[in-house]
Amino acid sequence: MDDLVGQPEAERLVSRLRPVALLACPACGTLHRARGIPRGSVATCRACRTKLFGDRRGSLQAVLALNIAALVAFIAAYLYPFMSITYAGNTHTATLFTGPIMLAKEGMWPLGLLVCAAALIFPAGRMLATIWVLGPLSCGYILPGGLFMLRLMHALRRWAMLEILFLGVLVAYVKMSTWVSITLQPGIYALAIVIILLAAADAMYEQRAVWERIRRQNRFELTGTPIDRLVACESCRQLNEVPERKPRLSAFCSRCAAPLHIRKPASIARTWALVVAAAILYIPANLLPIMNWVYLGENWPDTIFSGILALVAAKQFPIALLVFCASLMVPILKLCGLAWLLISVQRGWLNRRRTRTFAYTVIEMIGRWSMVDIFMISLLVALVNFGSLSTIQPGLGALCFAAVVVLTMLAAETFDPRLIWDSAADPAEQSRI
Numbered sequence: 001m002d003d004l005v006g007q008p009e010a011e012r013l014v015s016r017l018r019p020v021a022l023l024a025c026p027a028c029g030t031l032h033r034a035r036g037i038p039r040g041s042v043a044t045c046r047a048c049r050t051k052l053f054g055d056r057r058g059s060l061q062a063v064l065a066l067n068i069a070a071l072v073a074f075i076a077a078y079l080y081p082f083m084s085i086t087y088a089g090n091t092h093t094a095t096l097f098t099g100p101i102m103l104a105k106e107g108m109w110p111l112g113l114l115v116c117a118a119a120l121i122f123p124a125g126r127m128l129a130t131i132w133v134l135g136p137l138s139c140g141y142i143l144p145g146g147l148f149m150l151r152l153m154h155a156l157r158r159w160a161m162l163e164i165l166f167l168g169v170l171v172a173y174v175k176m177s178t179w180v181s182i183t184l185q186p187g188i189y190a191l192a193i194v195i196i197l198l199a200a201a202d203a204m205y206e207q208r209a210v211w212e213r214i215r216r217q218n219r220f221e222l223t224g225t226p227i228d229r230l231v232a233c234e235s236c237r238q239l240n241e242v243p244e245r246k247p248r249l250s251a252f253c254s255r256c257a258a259p260l261h262i263r264k265p266a267s268i269a270r271t272w273a274l275v276v277a278a279a280i281l282y283i284p285a286n287l288l289p290i291m292n293w294v295y296l297g298e299n300w301p302d303t304i305f306s307g308i309l310a311l312v313a314a315k316q317f318p319i320a321l322l323v324f325c326a327s328l329m330v331p332i333l334k335l336c337g338l339a340w341l342l343i344s345v346q347r348g349w350l351n352r353r354r355t356r357t358f359a360y361t362v363i364e365m366i367g368r369w370s371m372v373d374i375f376m377i378s379l380l381v382a383l384v385n386f387g388s389l390s391t392i393q394p395g396l397g398a399l400c401f402a403a404v405v406v407l408t409m410l411a412a413e414t415f416d417p418r419l420i421w422d423s424a425a426d427p428a429e430q431s432r433i
Contacts, residue, residue, distance in 0.1 A: 019219035022239050024232035025050055027357050028421040029432045031227070034217055047432075048357040048421070053208040060210070063201045064134040070197035071127045077190035078120065083169070085383050086181040087390060092383050095187060096120070096165075099378030106381065108394045114402055115378045118371060123160040127198075129153035137213060147214070147256045151235045154207060158364075158409070161371055163195050167322070168375025174311070174319045176380070211236045215255045230433050231260045264416040268342060274411035275338050281400045281407070282331055288397035291377050295390050303397060304328065304373065326372045327401070334408045337363045338415065345419045356420050364412045370405045374398060 021034040027050040036055070037043050043052040077096060084093035096119065103112030129149040136143045143149075169188065176182060218239050220230075231240050233253035240260060242251050251260045289301035302310075304327045311320035337359055344356055377398050384392040421432065 019221050021217040022220055022230075023052060023217065023237065024230075024239060024433055025052060026232070026234070026237060027361070027417045028353075029232070029418045030421075031230075031433060048354050050357060050361065054206055059204070060134050060138045060213075063205050064131065064138055066197050066201035066204075067127050067130045067134070070194050070201065071124075071131065073190045073193040073197065074124065074127065077187050077194055080187040080190060081185035082187035082191075083173075083185055083379070083383065084183045085176060086183070087179075087384075087386055090386050090389070092385060093185065094379070094382040096191075098382035099375075102381045102385070103378060103394055106394055108399060111374065111394060111399050111402055112378075114406070115374060118159060118161040119165045119375065122156045123162050123194075126153055126156040126160045129156070130201075133210070137210070142214060150210065150214075151256055151258060154235070158368060161368055161375075162191065162198070164369055164371050165375045166191060166195055167369075168372045169379055171319055171323060171372060172376045172379040172383075174314075174316050175307075175376070176383070178314055180384075208237070211238070211255065218254065227433055231262060232433060233258055233260060234264070263418060263422075264414060267414055267416040267419060268345065270414040271338060271411050272342055274407045274414065275335060275342070278331075278404045278407035278411065279335050281403050282335065285397055285401035285404050286328075288400060289395035290373060290398040290401060291380065291395050292393045293384075293390070294393065301395065304401065307373075323373065326369050330366055330370050331404055331408065334363050334367055334412070338408070338411055341415060341417075341420065345422075353420055357417055360412075360415065360417045360420075367405070367409045367412055370408075371402075374402050374405070 023032050023034040024030070025032065025045040025048060028045060028048040030045055030047040032043075032045070032052065037053075039055055042054045044050065045052055080095070081093045082095050082098075084091055100112035100116040100120075103109070103115065129152050132143060132149045133146050133153060136146065169191075173182060215238075218241070220239070220241070229241050229244070231242050231249065231251070232238070233240060233256060235258040236253060236256040238253050238255040240251065240254050242249060242260065249260050249262065252258065253260055286304055289303050290307070291302050293300040293302060304323075308320050308324050308328070311317075311323060341356055341360055341363075349356075377394055380392045381394055384390060
């Protein structure tokens with residue numbers, strides 16, 4: 001991925017006259033020559049060390065087969081019972097549908113809709129989009145709407161949260177195991193199979209290789225193409241030449257037809273708005289109960305912190321640490337981290353650009369894991385419903401906390417990490433767009 005370093009002068013001159021494929025780093029905008037790399041290795045940006053692409057060389061047919069198998073197991077996970085509990089001689093069995101339905105019946109339909117989207121709609125949509133694209137592509141063609149489905153498939157990856165759902169089930173299991181008898185049903189094993197199959201498919205899948213099969217990366221002459229007329233597509237990372245780089249472009253990607261932007265529109269303002277809204281909601285999310293346990297007519301409210309203390313009292317230290325990190329530490333780190341990045345961009349800080357880029361990558365990656373508590377509540381509400389004897393109801397704190405998770409995830413998506421490098425742009429540096 002270097003830029004003709006160490007080549008003889010004549011060979012270097014010929015290389016510069018020959019059109020080459022260029023790739024822009026999504027985190028800092030640095031241009032690289034898109035060369036082949038050794039099998040199993042990873043190409044990283046020379047400026048910010050962000051991963052550009054890997055050489056997994058996984059078969060499209062294998063990825064397709066794994067997604068088809070995962071979809072079959074996914075259907076089974078939702079059709080079969082998931083878990084059943086026995087309390088005072090009464091037995092309740094729940095499926096993965098039961099939680100969102102019960103949340104809606106309790107008046108928490110936004111929470112039920114979020115759980116349904118993250119645990120059902122988005123994972124199913126991602127698998128179906130993958131099959132829609134890779135099935136025909138493995139035979140050498142693409143179906144109508146295939147480009148949109150491929151973009152959708154990549155966009156849904158962060159919002160499909162089956163592995164976090166499974167972790168929420170584990171937390172709920174530990175919380176209930178001390179006072180009820182729990183029986184695991186076939187649905188939970190089917191869900192585990194889905195997660196394993198999708199993890200295997202992701203390990204073999206390389207996004208750049210799929211886009212290259214649809215249409216190759218554009219080629220440019222190193223000496224004849226003005227860099228100030230190149231714009232990178234945020235969806236497929238194709239470099240496009242435009243008549244003029246300006247904040248508002250009326251242009252679309254030549255490969256995937258997505259709208260082109262020099263930088264994400266109104267990135268700073270939108271991210272600040274989302275961060276401030278999330279910070280305001282974080283207060284009631286921790287002060288208000290996330291669920292209420294009604295036992296023999298008496299109400300026992302449970303906040304995030306009291307739930308952690310209960311796990312510590314039950315000597316479930318690993319689960320308590322998990323909930324503490326996911327529900328308390330991660331939201332604080334996301335809010336403080338995003339605020340730090342925004343301030344650094346607005347003040348034009350020149351130092352620690354690579355550190356700030358890495359911090360953004362971590363923030364973007366960990367944000368979704370705070371949904372553990374929401375999935376746990378969904379399962380508890382579905383299972384613990386024994387009338388006046390014992391019932392668990394969702395609290396307003398859960399709705400506020402879910403809003404915090406969604407807002408911080410959206411804030412991470414609206415922030416453009418290339419702004420970190422724009423504020424420190426060196427006029428002599430001619431390889432960044």
